[in-house]
Amino acid sequence: MRALIALGGNAMTSSTGEATVAAQEAALGTAAERIADLVARGVDVVITHGNGPQVGNLLVKNELAADVVPIVPLDWCGAQTQGTIGYTLTKRLDEAFARRGLDRRSASVVTRALVDADDPGFTTPTKPIGRFLPEAQARRFIAEGQNWQDMGERGWRRVVASPEPREILDAPAVLNLVRAGFVTVAAGGGGIPVVREDGGALLGVEAVIDKDLAAALLGVLVEADVLLIATDVEHAIVGYATPQARPLGTIDVAELTAFAAEGHFAAGSMGPKVEAALRFARSGGRSVITSLDHIVEAVEGRVGTQVTAAPQPAHAEPHQSRP
Ligand code: ADP
Ligand code: MG
Numbered sequence: 001m002r003a004l005i006a007l008g009g010n011a012m013t014s015s016t017g018e019a020t021v022a023a024q025e026a027a028l029g030t031a032a033e034r035i036a037d038l039v040a041r042g043v044d045v046v047i048t049h050g051n052g053p054q055v056g057n058l059l060v061k062n063e064l065a066a067d068v069v070p071i072v073p074l075d076w077c078g079a080q081t082q083g084t085i086g087y088t089l090t091k092r093l094d095e096a097f098a099r100r101g102l103d104r105r106s107a108s109v110v111t112r113a114l115v116d117a118d119d120p121g122f123t124t125p126t127k128p129i130g131r132f133l134p135e136a137q138a139r140r141f142i143a144e145g146q147n148w149q150d151m152g153e154r155g156w157r158r159v160v161a162s163p164e165p166r167e168i169l170d171a172p173a174v175l176n177l178v179r180a181g182f183v184t185v186a187a188g189g190g191g192i193p194v195v196r197e198d199g200g201a202l203l204g205v206e207a208v209i210d211k212d213l214a215a216a217l218l219g220v221l222v223e224a225d226v227l228l229i230a231t232d233v234e235h236a237i238v239g240y241a242t243p244q245a246r247p248l249g250t251i252d253v254a255e256l257t258a259f260a261a262e263g264h265f266a267a268g269s270m271g272p273k274v275e276a277a278l279r280f281a282r283s284g285g286r287s288v289i290t291s292l293d294h295i296v297e298a299v300e301g302r303v304g305t306q307v308t309a310a311p312q313p314a315h316a317e318p319h320q321s322r323p
Helices: 021-040 052-065 074-099 135-143 171-179 211-221 253-261 270-282 292-299
Strands: 002-007 044-049 105-109 112-114 127-133 148-150 156-160 182-186 192-196 202-204 226-231 250-252 286-291 305-308
Touching (some): 002 021, 002 211, 002 292, 021 044, 021 292, 044 074, 052 074, 052 127, 074 105, 074 182, 074 202, 105 171, 135 148, 135 156, 211 270, 226 270, 270 286, 270 305
Parallel strands (some): 002 044, 105 182, 112 192, 226 286, 250 305
């Protein structure tokens, strides 16, 4: 059994979203423990992760130091966070394996993801990143070519493209590491977005790829049986935040596609997770959306929103109580 685990924000910062070094070390340590439990059951694991708060911190440094050191582009910020998070995770994973007496090692791959230069996101950027600034300060970065939007009361915020991941360029390396027995961290933050120029050279771009959509693609490329989207809720919910809220247990692609079309899953949070789960299931795998604490039972098919290609024999209710 091979699982691709996509770690969300909660697995990487404190529950308040605090991205101090100590909070990140602690959160990644907890994630490593849960993943080691899965590895102890004989599951081969590839891990991907978000990087929103980490890139947010780097952007603040960019802003504050712009007069002193050159501004670092977004593809470099992505590469830097893959490095730092990959380093921390592999350190914690190897410790967790050793404590369990597991003869396993981890590795981390700085991963590029190919996007189309004519992706509509580049003409109409939609992904807000970094912190809010007053207009006067935003203007300075607009003059440097960045795209900032007036978000109302809280001020201005930078927006970038969130292009569709077309190819995970380092997936063959990841596949070989997994086959060699390494628990591998890859495509963090959705991968470093690059476009291919006419001559064939790769060029990093100012964009942020959705990490769950990149995870679905990487999952297929590394031949995973299960895509496990680990977030802070046990299930995807229809009628979310209404009195009719209902957690989804086992569900097939057709039924979940219909709920998505009805707008049950918010853009920028549960929406891309459901879309990623659908894509992976459509290509023949099983997808699960659940919380980090439940990944062992989730891989075993016992908890979470379990998405399968074929209709289920009987409509299964979630194993866990209603949140
Ligand atoms: P992560 O940072 O772990 O990748 P997000 O915070 O982006 O995940 O998305 C998870 C959040 O999505 C949940 O904490 C919940 O508040 C929100 N959410 C929005 N719509 C739904 C829904 N239909 N079902 C469940 N959670 C939802
Ligand atoms: Mg979050």
